Amino acid sequence: MDDNTRYEAVRSRDGRFDGVFFTCVLSTGIYCRPSCPARTPKRENVRFQSSAAAAQAAGFRACRRCRPDAVPGSAEWNVRADAVGRAMRMIADGVVDREGVAGLARRLGYSARQVQRQLTAELGAGASALARAQRAHTARLLLQTTQLPITEIAFAAGFSSVRQFNDTMREIYARTPRELRREHASRTPVRAARGADGTSTQGRVALRLAYRGPYAAREIFDFLARRAIAGIEEVTGEPGARTYRRTLRLPYGWGVTEVEERTPPGGTWLDCRLTLSDLRDLTTAVQRTRRLFDLDADPGAVAERLAADPLVGPLAARRPGLRSPGAAEPGELAVRAVLGQQVTVSAARTLGGLLVAAHGTALPVRDGGLTQLFPEPGELAEAALAELPMPAARRAAVRTLCGALAEGGVVLEPGVCRDETERALLNLRGIGPWTAGYIRMRALGDPDVFLSGDAGVRHGLLAVAASGASDAAWRPWRSYAVHHLWNAPPAPAPNRAPNPVTNPVTHPMTDPMTDPMTKEPRP
Template structure:
């Protein structure tokens, strides 16, 4: 969108928050860059130039605005509605792959050369993978500086910087303030200017954050679905918050997510602060916070059958997952059984094979078992029909052996094809994994009983083939149409718990 100058200027002049994260405005006369909704008086159009990413602004020498904090904008919806190389690369960068594995590791996961990845990212985003990862490190550093009392040296390494000097230089370059000045500005208290080399940052602590989103956001089906299907020990609804354990690259964590009118309150308890950016990224994906609800609802509203559903409760999101492999395993456990039975099956696996965790603030007890941990289970211990037992153990084996990979970088169509080739995998299982685990916004469930029942009540075709043909007008947002169809039912997944 950043190349459509006229549209960008209109968005900036109207301070339209819907475009935050879609593009960034750099002001030539001041040397700063802003989000479109920046509250300051808009600059003259001739002094504006537009970039597709914060990293591109920083590479061009612009500093982040201190008023609108553009680095904290919601992420671009582009990366969650596409499955091409650039979108998959951006999802992996958000998941910390460049910091942990470098650009060669990123390229290897994508199946391209480092040069190809660099070239395509630069062409579309104006910055390569290292610059994009650096921008993310700067944002993580700012978050830790402003919301914790950690020493600057620990923050530097927790945010992924290789040295304190690089940390200091980057913060000054991006924010035009030293790390100490950033903390003073946020807290009103002078910050210590001394820094010593830290040990490996394994300090356990809780961080309270605000996760932004594009309005509107309807929390009912989003949190209702997560709470109604929560696996005991791994997930819970407590005191108005959805809480769950997280398996992260450097350790484990616990996330507590609470819906607020203008943000999601997020409390993260981490065993290792280096996992902070990954934990944030996964929580955002879980709640589908980078979606563009206005664009989605506008298209669905064009269908006179869906329009009343959208008008009644706009801004529905697709409840997703923090662990793609976990969701696939749970989808198989839930085949042809009730929600309660699926939770019981999963809870037994968690108790027998999950990794124990401590949760002083609630009742969480385990991480969901990894495919590797489940690879040694006795199939006879699974209280399910033999055919589904075979489906489950085959999926476990393929995930554990690396024959099947499900992750943020997955190609949606290729993954769906590979899932359908497994024994016991029909369209419903493959499509629900595509929708909720892999994030395909156009995944559709025409064989789902809830969808078919809603279709029948609304006067839509209820047979899978006819409903699929009718739903062609909803593309590429059929996964969101499913949320509106499900919402016609009285199932607990559609209601915010009390």
């Protein structure tokens, strides 16, 4: 996009570009999201930045009306596999807050100077500035949704000193932390420090997770509900008004995230509540929840590419805003992918429940139906797994995978090189193309994975009379095409004996054509 195209998006208040670029207004000294409801500034008074951090570094303050620091992340970082895209995924997960710029550079395999140079050239701000902008947003959330002392909020948000915290908040929001809290309390009272049951709510944070519409919430909650493992996940309520809840193992402790299917008419967010044993995990917990629900996707770009295809286009039109769910815990998803080889979704869920019951870490306090954290890879690598009723070869594959995860032979985290990770997975005995592709699609959030050997995909292609279709036209959104094919209506039954393959809508993992060594679907 050039600046004139960006200005037209601002004039039309196009929410599709929220988070893609930011509007800086010279006459007021503030920066906004493109969809800001304020009066459109004159073209000569507008400059554009590709990140909130760059706008802040240029001396602009965040708009009070549109809150540009709370926009969805750019889908570009999920698509891009280069160093900048990988760095942005790591920064969002809190790597700079925990390990500094040097830690980020070490994970990327570059020098700190190279990382700073590449980020500044692309985004107008380096890793420190990008992380600082994220810390400020985290601090604002804590100020406005908890009664934590301001000093504790400063360190929970990742600031190294109270003075740095105060200076940053005044610079970005043109208000002190106390003024931010007082202003919000005048509109929405801060929750009491203790809940109705007498338990402390100091570690509970309520927030809205923004997304670009449309959003096919029903399909996402259906997908997660069918796979919810007892003890670590639960879905309550009726369709249209459900709540998804799950436990999280986080860098500083544990947490519980719960997301509501209900959204206000015309809303562009999901309501979320987080319970955290350590509030320093807030940024990481938010990002993991966003990845699970694929909230940084660009449904407009996906629809534009898929709608032009005569085969998948009708499916995309049927379900606008269909997302490709990620994973809250990548290592857990990898283990579940192996458990799901050649069994139904229901059977895989049962196996997962047995695994959690035998090896999971108990929560200090039961939270509804949530009682456990998913087992750590190191423990499963040494376990016999005799409680799992499945072939010995698959138990061995689980142990092999967990050993590689524990020892660092396979790394599943935001920002890793997806190609290298897939190659490392394929080198493990018992991991074939389907499992590696499924892990890449969900655990690594790759939007461009096509599971050619998947039974559900093949049945979806049959439903649209495209068994020999090429997936090249769906790049770089092939993962979304896979979900559309999984949700395709069943093809008309032929006049012959019933096919024993399970219905792909409820079970996209079963395939009777397997490789005898890996028990994997053949391409």
